[in-house]
Amino acid sequence: xxxxxxxxxxxxxxxxxxxxxxxxxxxxxxxxxxxxxxxxxxxxxxxxxxxxxxxxxxxxxxxxxxxxxxxxxxxxxxxxxxxxxxxxxxxxxxxxxxxxxxxxxxxxxxxxxxxxxxxxxxxxxxxxxxxxxxxxxxxxxxxxxxxxxxxxxxxxxxxxxxxxxxxxxxxxxxxxxxxxxxxxxxxxxxxxxxxxxxxxxxxxxxxxxxxxxxxxxxxxxxxxxxxxxxxxxxxxxxxxxxxxxxxxxxxxxxxxxxxxxxxxxxxxxxxxxxxxxxxxxxxxxxxxxxxxxxxxxxxxxxxxxxxxxxxxxxxxxx
Amino acid sequence: xxxxxxxxxxxxxxxxxxxxxxxxxxxxxxxxxxxxxxxxxxxxxxxxxxxxxxxxxxxxxxxxxxxxxxxxxxxxxxxxxxxxxxxxxxxxxxxxxxxxxxxxxxxxxxxxxxxxxxxxxxxxxxxxxxxxxxxxxxxxxxxxxxxxxxxxxxxxxxxxxxxxxxxxxxxxxxxxxxxxxxxxxxxxxxxxxxxxxxxxxxxxxxxxxxxxxxxxxxxxxxxxxxxxxxxxxxxxxxxxxxxxx
Numbered sequence: 001x002x003x004x005x006x007x008x009x010x011x012x013x014x015x016x017x018x019x020x021x022x023x024x025x026x027x028x029x030x031x032x033x034x035x036x037x038x039x040x041x042x043x044x045x046x047x048x049x050x051x052x053x054x055x056x057x058x059x060x061x062x063x064x065x066x067x068x069x070x071x072x073x074x075x076x077x078x079x080x081x082x083x084x085x086x087x088x089x090x091x092x093x094x095x096x097x098x099x100x101x102x103x104x105x106x107x108x109x110x111x112x113x114x115x116x117x118x119x120x121x122x123x124x125x126x127x128x129x130x131x132x133x134x135x136x137x138x139x140x141x142x143x144x145x146x147x148x149x150x151x152x153x154x155x156x157x158x159x160x161x162x163x164x165x166x167x168x169x170x171x172x173x174x175x176x177x178x179x180x181x182x183x184x185x186x187x188x189x190x191x192x193x194x195x196x197x198x199x200x201x202x203x204x205x206x207x208x209x210x211x212x213x214x215x216x217x218x219x220x221x222x223x224x225x226x227x228x229x230x231x232x233x234x235x236x237x238x239x240x241x242x243x244x245x246x247x248x249x250x251x252x253x254x255x256x257x258x259x260x261x262x263x264x265x266x267x268x269x270x271x272x273x274x275x276x277x278x279x280x281x282x283x284x285x286x287x288x289x290x291x292x293x294x295x296x297x298x299x300x301x302x303x304x305x306x307x308x309x310x311x312x313x314x315x316x317x318x
Numbered sequence: 319x320x321x322x323x324x325x326x327x328x329x330x331x332x333x334x335x336x337x338x339x340x341x342x343x344x345x346x347x348x349x350x351x352x353x354x355x356x357x358x359x360x361x362x363x364x365x366x367x368x369x370x371x372x373x374x375x376x377x378x379x380x381x382x383x384x385x386x387x388x389x390x391x392x393x394x395x396x397x398x399x400x401x402x403x404x405x406x407x408x409x410x411x412x413x414x415x416x417x418x419x420x421x422x423x424x425x426x427x428x429x430x431x432x433x434x435x436x437x438x439x440x441x442x443x444x445x446x447x448x449x450x451x452x453x454x455x456x457x458x459x460x461x462x463x464x465x466x467x468x469x470x471x472x473x474x475x476x477x478x479x480x481x482x483x484x485x486x487x488x489x490x491x492x493x494x495x496x497x498x499x500x501x502x503x504x505x506x507x508x509x510x511x512x513x514x515x516x517x518x519x520x521x522x523x524x525x526x527x528x529x530x531x532x533x534x535x536x537x538x539x540x541x542x543x544x545x546x547x548x549x550x551x552x553x554x555x556x557x558x559x560x561x562x563x
Contacts (some may be wrong), residue, residue, distance in 0.1 A: 022431050059428055060406070060410055060427075060439060060442065063432070063435040063436055065437050067436045067440065070436065087432040087433070088432060089428070089432070097428060099428075099432070171443075173482070174483075174485070175447065175480065175484040176483065181395055186476070186479045186480070186483075187394075187476075190477065192482070192483050193479055193480050194483045212385045288468065
């Protein structure tokens with residue numbers, strides 16, 4: 001098997017028909033949505049409905065990803081991955097057969113395009129959503145693995161973050177199946193490639209950092225120090241330093257812990273008149289501003305009452 | 319299923335062999351002895367010539383392994399991916415043969431309905447996690463490879479990081495060719511961690527010849543003889559031997 005030739009294997013045009021060998025469903029190709037090392041994803045229609053269809057030369061990849069998607073449906077209320085609709089084979093010619101699976105089509109811009117469009121205020125919101133989904137996934141015994149902006153789609157009128165590629169999703173305790181260097185703690189020398197919740201939390205922090213630095217940067221050998229520099233040098237990232245750095249160090253045990261820390265940070269961030277003023281310096285300034293006001297008010301009142309009393313006494317005397 | 323040891327040779331080179339036996343034949347020999355051969359071709363900025371490319375693909379093909387040609391900077395990611403992919407491929411082969419045993423003539427996983435494949439895949443995944451691996455790394459140190467060696471070293475650290483995240487045990491050893499006196503020289507004996515390789519690359523002498531074939535032939539003899547891929551599934555050992563003869 002030569003991997004370099006894998007990408008160009010499928011070149012299905014609009015209108016091509018894919019027939020399922022086992023379940024006899026018919027899909028019509030609309031367009032290509034994306035291609036990776038493990039296959040191509042197409043937008044297709046089935047009975048007038050839009051679906052996403054992933055087809056691969058490697059039947060094992062399909063089976064493996066279907067296994068993950070199936071177990072997702074067992075996770076109560078999980079919206080992290082797309083829901084699985086069908087698995088089948090396509091008899092391409094008498095000698096070649098390709099496996100494919102069909103899933104819900106999640107429509108929307110990817111994380112970066114969304115933030116570019118709607119503004120950076122969305123970064124923490126979407127991260128909070130992602131972390132609650134990760135919490136559910138981890139509780140169910142899985143680790144997502146290949147978290148990256150390209151795999152994250154923001155969808156719906158009430159924007160919600162969703163993951164579209166579950167190829168890296170691994171059972172807890174095993175070795176991560178698939179990863180991308182920039183988001184991989186092993187690459188940065190900050191941990192193992194064992195599937196643990198902390199692995200996903202590291203990647204989440206890197207996704208966050210990548211939102212602020214649109215172009216990925218390479219390691220310079222300093223490990224954590226380099227990443228901390230990047231966090232501290234960026235206005236928005238610096239605000240979330242208290243979340244990002246512990247996440248990079250693997251100090252949050254669960255996604256929920258990280259979510260709580262992020263919530264606390266955004267709360268501080270959103271207090272009125274909060275922009276640019278740090279809370280500790282704001283507190284005393286309000287005191288000094290408030291007290292003299294009260295004092296002068298009291299003095300004026302006392303003088304005023306004193307005057308009236310004086311005039312009353314004066315008028316009594318006269 | 320009880321797992322045995324999976325044996326791989328990982329050949330890292332940037333071009334064609336020019337001395338000694340045909341490396342493709344040596345690779346086929348390795349396969350016969352239960353050792354799969356993976357090849358990674360390292361490019362600089364230019365493309366490897368057609369002949370080199372073909373040799374890389376053919377070695378992997380006859381060695382039952384995986385090959386890929388990449389730029390030096392992609393080396394880390396590729397080395398671990400190729401090794402894991404080859405591992406899965408071998409295990410799939412083993413599980414498929416086992417299935418043939420159970421299901422009868424020429425039935426493979428593709429003949430099962432998609433619903434039942436999931437369970438078989440679980441077995442492959444499980445094996446991939448727990449199988450013990452012996453990876454012999456064979457690095458071409460001919461003159462043109464010299465300045466790529468730091469990248470190679472980094473890629474090997476990365477490989478050890480990836481494989482050591484599994485539950486199964488790993489053993490690595492490192493050989494370079496051409497060696498100082500012989501075609502191939504051992505730099506690192508079997509060890510569970512590649513981190514011990516920090517300084518070994520420094521003392522390399524880089525020569526002009528590329529004896530890929532002889533190096534492969536030598537490399538095969540360094541694997542321990544006692545266990546082979548055939549023992550990977552011990553449950554139905556006897557039947558399995560019958561089938562494979």
